[in-house]
Structure formats: structure tokens, C-alpha cells
Amino acid sequence: MNKNSYVTAALFVVFVLLTVFYVSIGDGTENDAKVGSTSAVPQANLEMKETDAQSAEELTAKEDGKEVKETKEAKGTKEEKKDEKTSSIQIQRSEVKKAESELVAQLKSIIASKDSDATEKSEAKDDLDKITKDTQHQTVLESLIKAKGYDDVLVRTNEETVQVFLEGTEEPTLEQTNEIIMMAKTEFATNPDVHVQFKSIK
Template identity: 65%
Template structure:
């Protein structure tokens, strides 16, 4: 591979991973999405609810062709939640990207500009991971069963796992989460809050 091929390959991997991620979170019109209004002091929140099966943690989807009300998608284990699956997938993707960037930095074929760009991207990934971890701890301390924070370009996604006894967060609670994210990330990102209730 020549010098530019490593950078191109890394960017392609990132593009593919982001595309798969955005498709998997489902911006479909048939999913239940509540848009929370905004005022001059409060940011806009997007709230998406994905019903899941309590035993398998997998999402339930509507089967319109047959008479069934709900069909369960395949789950890997009865103890694995949807957030844990997403966390594992994100960790694998992040690990692969870090390995690719580290290979570019260590490459004798890469020029100084490519190595510098790879180093900057690697530092950004590590900073984002620290912010994600801090936010997950802070938001989980608010009483949620599990929390996953993911950074994608200019968007921060917050996935909330609700326990059986929890109700959906109020507008005030959602805006508090958004303000926590905007305080942690000084780049004023768009924030998407998704709920994964346990039935």
C-alpha cells in the first residue's frame, strides 16, 4: 500500500461503521419518536423509545404481514441487554480504528502529515472515550439501569436503559441530560436521547 492508502482505508472503515450505526439505530418513521420542544435557554431533545423483551434484551418489531402482534428478533443471550450489545460493538469498532491509526503512525511509508493526522484522530478518540465514560457514570447516578454514550462526528447519542419500575424521563430530566452532555463536550454537539425500556 502507498502512503495515502492507509489514511483512505481508515476513513473508509470509519465511514462504513458510521453508516452501519446510523442504519441500525433506525431513523425510520414507524419507530416511536418524541421531539421535545426547545426554548431560548433549553436545547432541543430527540427522544426515541425502542421496546425490548425483558428476557432477551432484544428489540421487538412489528410483524405486519402475519397476524402476530410482535416478533422477537434474535438475541445472543437471555442476560445480554441491547445496550450491552451496542457497547460491545462500539468497543470492537473503536479498537479496530485505533489499531488502524496506530499502524499509520508506525508505518515507514506514511509521510509526516498522515502520521500527524492519524495521531490527532487517535487523541480525539481517546478524549471522546474519557468523556463518554464520565457521562455514563454521571447519568447512571441519576438512577437509570444502564447508560451508553456514543460520539459520532458532531452528534452525541445517549442510550438510557430503564428499569421495570422507571417511567420515561420528563422534559426537565431529558434537558438536564442534554445540558450534562453539552457541558462535558465544549463543541456544542447535537444530542440524541434514546430510551430502551425493560418490559
């Protein structure tokens, strides 16, 4: 297997892993919706051991303990809900960037190596240029789609395929989905096969 085939195979593996990961995250949509549901807040334990000397601050904490705990519980729930809203795409983006960084490092190593022949260096340079170009298109397309009102967007490419991951409070209509597909085809200008996946963060 030559260097070009190795790079292509590596990109395909990253793409497949990304798809599987997002699908597994998407299966938890129902659970995500439950984060914001109303549930009974555990009652604060107001029992305190008697001590010979309790400060005024300790007494106040005992008296208002329930209110303080409820406030912390509510704050924690909001923070957890916020994390749920942004975590899936952020995790994917982080993992993909890491894989791409490793691949770029390998390609640069091939180009700089004295052991690589002219063909290997040329193929590595072409692959590096493609990664750079694809990244630029992905960034532009993500910005354009996000401007439509989605909370977060991740665009990934693999050969002739473009995959768009969306997160938001409202699922796109068929018309909106078709618009996103046309935006992707226009941005990459290669008439790619476009897949759009949506995850609700209500």
C-alpha cells in the same frame, strides 16, 4: 481520499450502524414487556416407563416432577428477563469497542509505518488523540447519567453529534431529557447536537 477522510468515514459508518441497531432493538419494546407476563406453565409429563428396579430417588422425582419442572421454568424465565434487560446496550458497547479497537490499530500502524509520510502520521496521531479524548468524555458522561437511576447508559459521538442510549424502567420526562442534553453539551463543551433514545426494560 486521504487517511483523515478514511478515518472520519469509518467513524461515521460505525455511528450510523449503531443508531440503526438500537432503533431495531427499540422496536421490540413491546415484546420485552411480555417477558415478565404471567403465562400457563406446561404440565410436567409424569409418565415413566416401568422398570424392574426403580431407586427411591427415581420414585421421588416422579412424584415431585411437576414441582421440579415448574421451579426450573420459573428460574429460566427470570434469567431470560434479566438477559433482555441488559443485552441491547451490552451488545452495542461490545460492537462499538471492537470497531474502535480496529480503527485504533490502523492508526497506530500508520504512525509506526515507514511508508507513511509526515503528514499521514500527524493526521493519524490527531485522530488517535481525538478517539482517546472522546472515549474519556463518553465514560464520564455515562457515569453521570447512570447515577440518575438508569439501568444502563451508552454514549456515542460522531463529529459534532452526541447520541445517548438509555435503558430503564421509567421513561425520562421532558425535563429529565433536557437535563441529559445539557449534561452532554457541558461534558463535550462543543455545543454538540444531542440525541437521546430510551428503551424500557419493564
